[in-house]
Amino acid sequence: MTKKGRIFKTIRAYFGKHPSGIFAWLWVTLMPFVGSVIFAANYDFLDDYQLYTALDYFIYTVIGALLMGLALLPTTLIALASGFYFGWVSLPFLILGYSLASILGYVLGKLTNMGLTEKLFKKNPKFHEALEARKGKEGSLVFFVRISPIVPFAISNFLFANLNIKLWKVLVYGIPGMLTRTVLAFAAGVLASSYLAAKESMNSPLQWGIGIALLIIGVAGIYGYVKKSRK
Template sequence: MGSIFKTIRSYFATHPAGIFAWLWVVAMPILGSVIFAANYDFLEAYPLHTPLDYLAYLVIGALLMGLALLPTTLIAIASGFYYGWVSLPFLILGYSLASVLGYSLGKITNMAFTELLFKKNPGFRKAVESRKEKEGSLVFFVRISPVVPFAISNFLFASMNIKLWKVLAYGIPGMLTRTVIAFSAGVLASSFLAAKESLNSPSQWTIGAAMLIIGVGGIYNYLRKK
């Protein structure tokens, strides 16, 4: 394990773009949330009426999520509150496009990371390759878990060389539960701030805890030895 962390430190020391990208996906959603929380009411001026409106919603949403500018949960709440159920299919499609974008950026900024890690740590390579058939379940449980943010998981999957089709095929079903919960909170709320606050209710905490247990259990099943 020490050798793995040494390799990671060595990689980031010689690949500043890689460490910048990781810091970006960690910090930017937090900063974006603060900015959005102070200016959320501007969405009232942009209703969805025409096909062009929906196209703009789709593209902008995909960019905000794919570039880690806003958390997916916040976008789901805002979409539910301001646009209602009619926007849900476009939100899910936006997630798909954002997954492709985030995964691709993870690949570009961490292009040589996996190869270096495998070269320096043959045992780690063997462990990862022995779990290839379980990659789909890992993607699903990481996505359903509230612990790992969307943007970080995109980089994680790219760094692990998990195929993009698996990220989409297993990741979207995993995201649906979290998405629908946040989206529903927005639809049912009397205000955007009330929607955010509703996520702190006992029932939401119970659901969140259940998803956490399911997600952690699935990740543990992936990590444990055969």
């Protein structure tokens, strides 16, 4: 059996005994889409909310962290809505909420897949050795995964947790990686005349061009990380 075959066999055996792990992965994969559909039908409730007091900003930060950390809404959608409804003043608190969401998602990834990494290492020592050889380059992996639009935020939190990447690296390298997409979506919300216009602007040629550029950068960075690690 090949190394990949042994790895997938170990994962299947683990999830066979830990169905909560399967549920958690399905949750972070599907729920952001479900949340987006629900939000699209009810977004106008935000017309009644404004950020005035310290308590308002605290509540905004906590709710944002929970929505992103629990994979209830995509980070880009929250950035877009925040830009339109609350303006630039909310951006620092959005980034703070994003940081807290990273911690929450990472911890949940650890808890719901407890023991999976250890089993993989035990059954596949070469896989363990390969990851150990990459230890010094984990920061670049985090950065390029975050900057790439193909890996959703919630899934990447679980991925980093299961690869045993240190939480501080996820924060230090992940936040700069995520900022580009976050600020672009946020700015689209700020500049739009309505929320629907803001959403439509995300499909403009400029946004598509930037998205493709970020995709190329992310994929090239991840490929470079893997290639260098094999040397």
